[in-house]
Amino acid sequence: MDQETQAEAKKVEKLLDEIKxxxxxxxxxxxxxxxxxxxxxxxxxxxxxALIGWLLSIFGxxxxxxxxxxxxxDILKNRY
Numbered sequence: 001m002d003q004e005t006q007a008e009a010k011k012v013e014k015l016l017d018e019i020k021x022x023x024x025x026x027x028x029x030x031x032x033x034x035x036x037x038x039x040x041x042x043x044x045x046x047x048x049x050a051l052i053g054w055l056l057s058i059f060g061x062x063x064x065x066x067x068x069x070x071x072x073x074d075i076l077k078n079r080y
Contacts, residue, residue, distance in 0.1 A: 057065040 053062065053065060054069075056062045057069055060066070
């Protein structure tokens, strides 16, 4: 091989090493991904249930829920 080809081969080898280093999944990264995914599912579920409950209370489907919301609103207004 000539020197130009060897220099290009070394550049390609360096780039491939960088790609391998950046795409290798480490156990700590897997753990953190799992924790964040679990937290996202919990938060999303809570927000979704609250939104559905709020919409159902607006339409009067859940009769007791409206009383609870009114009590909580009064408590928050008096406190702040």
